Each structure stands twice: as structure tokens, then as C-alpha cells.
Amino acid sequence: MWMGLWQVGRVVTRGVSQVEKKGRHQSIARRFYSDESSLKKTALYDFHVQNGGKMVPFAGWSMPLQYKDSIMDSTVNCRTNGSLFDVSHMCGLSLKGKDCIPFLEKLVVADVAGLPPSTGTLTVFTNEKGGAIDDSIVTKVNDKHIYIVVNAGCRDKDLAHIESHMKIFKAHGGDVNWHIHDERSLLALQGPLSQSTLQKLTKEDLSKVYFSDFRMIDINGVPCFLTRTGYTGEDGFEISVPSEHAVDLAKAILEKSEEKVRLTGLGPRDSLRLEAGLCLYGNDMDQDTTPVEAGIAWTIGKRRKAEGGFLGAEVILKQLSEGPPRRRVGMISTGPPPRTHSEIVDSSGKTIGEVTSGGFSPCLKKNISMGYVSPGSHKNGTGLKVLIRGKPYDATVTKMPFVPAKYYKSS
Amino acid sequence: MAASKLWASQAASMLRMRMSATKARSSPSFGFPSTFYRGFASVIKDLKYADSHEWVKVDGPLAAVGITDHAQDHLGDVVFVDLPDVGTTLSKGGTFGAVESVKATSDVYSPVSGEVVEVNTELNGSPGLVNASPYEDGWIVKVRMSNPTEVDSLMSAEQYTSFCEKEDASH
Numbered sequence: 115m116w117m118g119l120w121q122v123g124r125v126v127t128r129g130v131s132q133v134e135k136k137g138r139h140q141s142i143a144r145r146f147y148s149d150e151s152s153l154k155k156t157a158l159y160d161f162h163v164q165n166g167g168k169m170v171p172f173a174g175w176s177m178p179l180q181y182k183d184s185i186m187d188s189t190v191n192c193r194t195n196g197s198l199f200d201v202s203h204m205c206g207l208s209l210k211g212k213d214c215i216p217f218l219e220k221l222v223v224a225d226v227a228g229l230p231p232s233t234g235t236l237t238v239f240t241n242e243k244g245g246a247i248d249d250s251i252v253t254k255v256n257d258k259h260i261y262i263v264v265n266a267g268c269r270d271k272d273l274a275h276i277e278s279h280m281k282i283f284k285a286h287g288g289d290v291n292w293h294i295h296d297e298r299s300l301l302a303l304q305g306p307l308s309q310s311t312l313q314k315l316t317k318e319d320l321s322k323v324y325f326s327d328f329r330m331i332d333i334n335g336v337p338c339f340l341t342r343t344g345y346t347g348e349d350g351f352e353i354s355v356p357s358e359h360a361v362d363l364a365k366a367i368l369e370k371s372e373e374k375v376r377l378t379g380l381g382p383r384d385s386l387r388l389e390a391g392l393c394l395y396g397n398d399m400d401q402d403t404t405p406v407e408a409g410i411a412w413t414i415g416k417r418r419k420a421e422g423g424f425l426g427a428e429v430i431l432k433q434l435s436e437g438p439p440r441r442r443v444g445m446i447s448t449g450p451p452p453r454t455h456s457e458i459v460d461s462s463g464k465t466i467g468e469v470t471s472g473g474f475s476p477c478l479k480k481n482i483s484m485g486y487v488s489p490g491s492h493k494n495g496t497g498l499k500v501l502i503r504g505k506p507y508d509a510t511v512t513k514m515p516f517v518p519a520k521y522y523k524s525s
Numbered sequence: 526m527a528a529s530k531l532w533a534s535q536a537a538s539m540l541r542m543r544m545s546a547t548k549a550r551s552s553p554s555f556g557f558p559s560t561f562y563r564g565f566a567s568v569i570k571d572l573k574y575a576d577s578h579e580w581v582k583v584d585g586p587l588a589a590v591g592i593t594d595h596a597q598d599h600l601g602d603v604v605f606v607d608l609p610d611v612g613t614t615l616s617k618g619g620t621f622g623a624v625e626s627v628k629a630t631s632d633v634y635s636p637v638s639g640e641v642v643e644v645n646t647e648l649n650g651s652p653g654l655v656n657a658s659p660y661e662d663g664w665i666v667k668v669r670m671s672n673p674t675e676v677d678s679l680m681s682a683e684q685y686t687s688f689c690e691k692e693d694a695s696h
Contacts, residue, residue: 185627186602381601381628450605450625474604474627503607503623 156202157299157357158364165377173267175203178379188382189389189476192346193517196305197378197386198367203266205273206295206339206354210259213288218260221279222252223405223424225415229254232328234261234341237413239272244404244426244433248272249395251343251352253328261328261339263300263352265395298339299360303367303375304350304386306520311371312351315363325349325521334359334366345383347390347519388482389475391444391514397454398442398470398484406433407486409442440467441492444514445483447500449507452483457501458509466491469500475516482516483509566595566689569660573676574685575636580660583676588637591664592624592655595689601626603655606648606665613641615668617675622665624655633665637675643667 153176162169167178178200180188191197209218215226224237234253238246248268253261264272273294280290303312309320318331318340329340339354355363368375384394393399399408404426411434418424422431433439445452452472460466472483483500491498494513499506572580578596582589597603605625615621615635622633644666648654655663670676680688 180601184602189627385627450607450623450630451627453630474625476627 154203156200157360158200158202161361161364162200162377167377167379170380172380173203173265175266177203178377180379180381181377183376185379185381185385186476188376188378189385191376192305192378192382192386193348193477194306196303196307196311196348196350196371196375197346197382198364198375199302199304199378199383200299200360200364201302201352202299202357202360204300205264205266205269206298206300207262207264207273207276208255208259208293208295209262209290210292211288211290212258213283214258214260214290215254217280217283217288217290218252218262219418220283220424221276222250223414223418223430224252225417226252226254226260228415228417231256233326234328234343235326235413236410238399238405238408238410239264239275240405240424240426240430241401242425243402244406244429245401246395246399246403246405246408247275247401249393249399249410251341253341255328255330267396295354297357298354299357301353301355301360301364301367302344302350303353304344304346304348305375306349307371307375308348308350309522311367311375312353314370315366324524334363336363338363342522345390345392346386347392347515347517347521348386349520349522382476385473385476388471388473388484389477389515389517390519391484391516393442393484394471403486404430404433404438406430407438407440407442437489440486440488442470442484443487443492443496444512444516445469445485445498445500445509446478446512446516447481447483447507447509449481449500449505450502451481452485452500452502452507452509456483456485458485458487459499459501459506460491461497461499463499463506466498477517482512484514487511566593566598567660568594568682568686568689570682572660572682573636573679574682574688575634575679576688577634577636579634579636581636581676581679582660582664583670583673586669586673587642588639588668588670588676589664590633590635590637590666590668591659592633593685594659596631597656597659597663600624600631600656601628603652606645606652606655608644608646608648609641609666611641611644615639615641617672624665625652635666635668636679637668637670638672639668639670641666642669 153171155176162178166182168180169176170179219226221239222237224235234251237252239248241247248264250264255261313320315334323342325342327342336359341352343352344350405413451474452469456469457465458467467485467487469483469485475482494511496511498509500509572582574580578593579590580593603624607623609621617638620632621635624631645664
């Protein structure tokens with residue numbers, strides 16, 4: 115066998131999960147040599163390496179897969195204490211102008227107009243067929259400013275999409291412009307110690323900043339964008355900081371937590387989001403998957419369901435009324451952990467779907483996975499089988515999140 | 526260099542004590558061949574090694590097979606080992622199972638041809654043995670070799686050590 119960290123990094127990378135079947139390692143290693151010289155680095159690259167980060171290619175960036183602790187330990191520590199992630203590879207942008215809200219509403223399913231100022235939400239950028247171009251957090255800073263974060267792997271595609279629509283919108287007299295925040299870095303602080311740790315670095319009363327709230331405040335003496343959100347199911351924050359202050363902020367957070375919050379890499383990040391039942395774009399959602407199929411129809415604002423007005427609305431609204439042709443489910447299974455593309459069969463042996471993400475849950479100590487199945491097989495408790503290397507293993511449809519969410523909500 | 530050898534033999538003797546404390550069921554006694562440490566991963570002197578990071582311990586007509594310390598270290602926490610059935614015929618270089626970590630699946634390749642006579646069923650309940658004891662309690666299969674001379678084309682401990690060094694340096 116040979117499973118170097120580089121191959122493990124590729125497994126984590128969206129959509130490339132066939133590598134484990136490829137056999138000999140030499141051909142895989144050769145592919146990596148040519149990638150590595152052109153990989154982008156975040157402002158924290160040297161900091162990661164100094165702290166024992168094992169760097170792997172991810173979406174064109176050199177990112178830490180893990181540090182000195184194992185993926186299992188790191189995942190458990192996030193939920194026990196906390197984790198600090200460098201997610202600067204993701205792309206932050208601001209849309210500005212008096213028409214930025216109606217402009218964005220053409221491209222996403224969210225009720226952006228209905229968002230209270232200084233709050234955000236998860237949404238999906240759709241294409242004409244109702245499929246997902248990307249998932250994203252959009253935040254209404256105020257009526258003339260929307261702050262958006264999109265996936266690193268979709269950056270070029272998303273920006274081209276937004277730009278082409280912006281040209282048409284402006285040609286019709288619409289007032290919108292954008293700024294891409296390449297001058298900023300993004301840190302994610304997640305876990306039960308997030309608030310107490312961050313509170314030591316800011317005067318803002320964080321106990322009044324609830325899940326999905328947004329603030330522009332000084333943290334560690336530097337103006338930052340703060341959103342109470344994350345990708346782990348834990349309470350936490352994403353902090354956008356000018357890149358020249360990113361390392362200092364990371365150091366300050368770790369220090370103020372008395373080293374209980376640990377630098378955490380993409381390996382544990384993927385385990386955490388899977389335990390939280392959150393989609394990974396590229397695996398659990400793609401251009402051919404609608405938000406209804408993906409089980410995130412809640413992201414479609416009520417007014418948007420009534421009015422449409424976003425790309426692919428006809429397809430999506432039809433699925434809402436008639437039911438989608440397939441549904442995302444969570445599963446707990448026996449045997450080896452299911453991996454992407456493992457077939458799902460029903461009790462009679464008929465193929466009814468496939469796994470899109472799977473692994474061993476460090477917190478639950480069980481195999482967890484997500485996949486898509488035909489309608490009728492999607493109800494919680496349904497007994498299915500997953501085929502792994504030709505052998506069937508028992509699986510049960512399970513409600514997600516697998517690990518209970520701990521979002522900091524006001525009620 | 527001398528200091529590190531001293532540390533290595535102290536560590537090896539601690540390891541030996543831990544091994545004898547755990548009951549090694551259904552495995553022939555390995556004795557405890559001398560160990561030397563290459564950087565962080567250990568390499569056992571009397572075993573033979575494949576370039577796909579499996580080790581072989583020959584005991585008469587039988588060969589015990591597992592993955593090396595270097596392999597388990599790179600793989601991370603093992604959560605499942607897919608064992609072949611007893612009686613399966615293996616060919617040298619062919620896959621005979623898989624080792625799963627939290628994040629990835631790794632095929633295991635047989636360094637020798639022959640028939641599987643025993644599998645380490647302990648790994649069903651304790652897959653972590655592959656990490657804790659890759660050369661002892663973490664053994665995976667025992668093969669009755671059909672062509673014992675195949676072992677001669679495998680690497681010695683020294684050859685495997687420099688093979689790993691070259692591989693790690695080139696990344």
C-alpha cells in the first residue's frame with residue numbers, strides 16, 4: 115500500500131476520490147510534482163509549516179491537511195475545546211451599489227431583501243436548470259452592501275458567472291459594482307471556547323452576536339468582518355482580517371485560548387462538516403443537483419418560492435410541488451467506511467443511488483455517510499445496503515446532523 | 526548516533542515489555558528481532574520489505590504480512606481493515622485487502638504468492654493494532670508461500686530504510 119499525505123490530500127479534494135483505486139503510487143506522485151510549484155499560498159503558509167502543518171494541494175492552494183495531532187484527535191478537540199482554521203483559500207467579495215440586492219436575487223435562492231441588516235444566510239447560486247453553481251454564505255451588511263464568501267474551487271467559475279450577469283445588469287442601468295477581497299484572509303474559529311477566547315480580543319459584546327449575525331469590528335486592534343457561522347456544526351465565528359495582520363490574529367487567538375484551541379487542518383474540517391451533515395460542494399452538490407434534491411430547500415426564501423425570479427426557478431418550483439427525483443440522505447453503516455461513488459442498494463438488491471461523502475466519525479466512532487437515493491427510500495430508519503469493494507454492508511438512513519448542532523441562537 | 530541507538534534499544538525493550546503483556550493470540554512467536562529507528566518510523570532488521578510498504582516475516586513455509594511503521598504513520602488512525610477470506614489465492618503484487626483510515630482507503634499488496642492460511646481477526650475489533658503494533662499484533666495475513674524464492678527479491682531492512690528516505694526527500 116502507499117497512502118502518502120499527498121494522496122490523502124487528493125482524497126479530500128472535491129470529486130477526486132478514485133485515487134485510492136489507482137494502485138501504484140508513482141503515477142500519483144508524478145502528478146503532484148507538477149502541481150506543487152504553481153500552488154497558491156495563504157498569508158499563513160509559513161505559520162502552518164512552523165507549527166507542523168502537513169501541506170497538501172487543495173483547489174490550487176497549498177493548505178494544511180493536518181498538524182502534529184491526528185485527524186481523529188483534532189476533530190474531537192474542536193468539539194471539546196475549539197479549532198482555528200485558515201480558510202483564506204475561499205473567496206470573499208463585496209457587492210455594492212443601490213441595486214445590489216435585486217441584482218444578487220437573480221443569481222441566488224435566498225430572500226436577500228428580507229434579510230435583516232447585519233445578518234447572513236447559506237444560499238445557492240443556481241444555473242438555468244436549477245442546479246447549484248456553488249453554495250455560499252451571503253450577508254447583508256446594509257441595503258447597498260452585500261458580503262459574499264464562495265468556495266475556493268469554484269472561485270473562477272463563480273466570479274465569471276457574477277461578472278457576466280453584472281455586465282448585463284449594468285447595461286440596463288442597474289447600479290452594482292464589486293470588490294474581490296484578495297487583500298484579506300479568512301480565519302474560522304469553531305468550538306465551545308470560541309466566544310470566550312475571541313471576547314478577550316474585542317470590546318464588542320459577543321454574547322449579543324447570534325448565529326448568522328455580522329459585525330465590522332476591531333479584533334486584536336484591527337478592523338475585521340465577523341460572522342457568527344461556520345462549517346462544523348459548533349458555535350463559532352469566521353473572521354475576515356487584512357492579510358498583513360492574519361498571522362498576528364491567529365497567534366493571539368491561540369494564545370488567549372491558553373493553547374486549548376488548536377490549529378486545525380482540512381482533514382478534520384471535512385470530518386467535522388460530515389458529522390454536521392453539511393454538503394461539500396463538488397461531492398454532495400454539483401451543477402446537476404438542485405437545492406431541493408440536496409435537502410436544503412429551506413434556503414429558498416418564502417417570497418422567492420412564490421415569486422421565482424432566480425435562475426432555474428421553474429425547475430426548482432416544480433420539484434417543490436411534485437417532489438424531487440432523488441434525495442440526499444444521511445446513513446450510518448457497518449463494515450468499512452463508505453466512500454464517494456459507493457453504490458447504495460435497497461433490500462431487494464436494486465441500485466437506488468450512490469454515496470457522495472463518507473468516512474469514519476471520530477466523535478461518534480461509527481461510519482457516517484451521505485448520498486442520494488430514489489424517493490421512497492429516503493425516510494429515516496430505512497434499511498439499505500452500501501456496496502464497498504463488491505460486498506454489501508448494512509446501512510440505515512439517519513437524520514442529520516449526525517452530531518447535534520450547537521449554534522448560538524437567541525431564543 | 527550512539528545516543529540515538531541507546532534510545533532506540535531502550536524504546537525497543539519497552540516495546541518488548543508491552544508486547545508480552547498483551548496476549549498475542551493465534552500468531553507464531555516472532556521473538557523480537559532487533560529494531561533500528563530511521564527518523565521517526567521503525568524498521569525491523571530481519572523482515573523483508575516491498576516498495577509498496579508491506580513487510581514479510583518468513584517462518585518456514587509461512588509468511589506473515591503487514592504494513593510498515595512508515596505506512597501506518599502516513600495513513601493515520603486505522604478504523605477498519607478489510608481482510609481476505611482464508612483459502613484465498615494471492616499473487617505477488619496483487620491486492621489482498623484494504624486498510625481504511627478516517628479519510629482514505631489504501632489497498633494492501635501481497636509481497637508473495639500463495640494461499641491465505643490465517644487472517645488476523647483481532648483487527649475486526651481493534652483495527653488500531655495496525656498503528657500501535659504494525660510489526661507484531663497488527664499483522665494482517667499469513668500466507669503459505671507457493672514460491673518461497675520470491676522473498677529474495679524483496680528489500681532488506683537497510684534497503685527499505687534508504688528507499689523510504691529517498692521517497693520522503695523527493696516530496
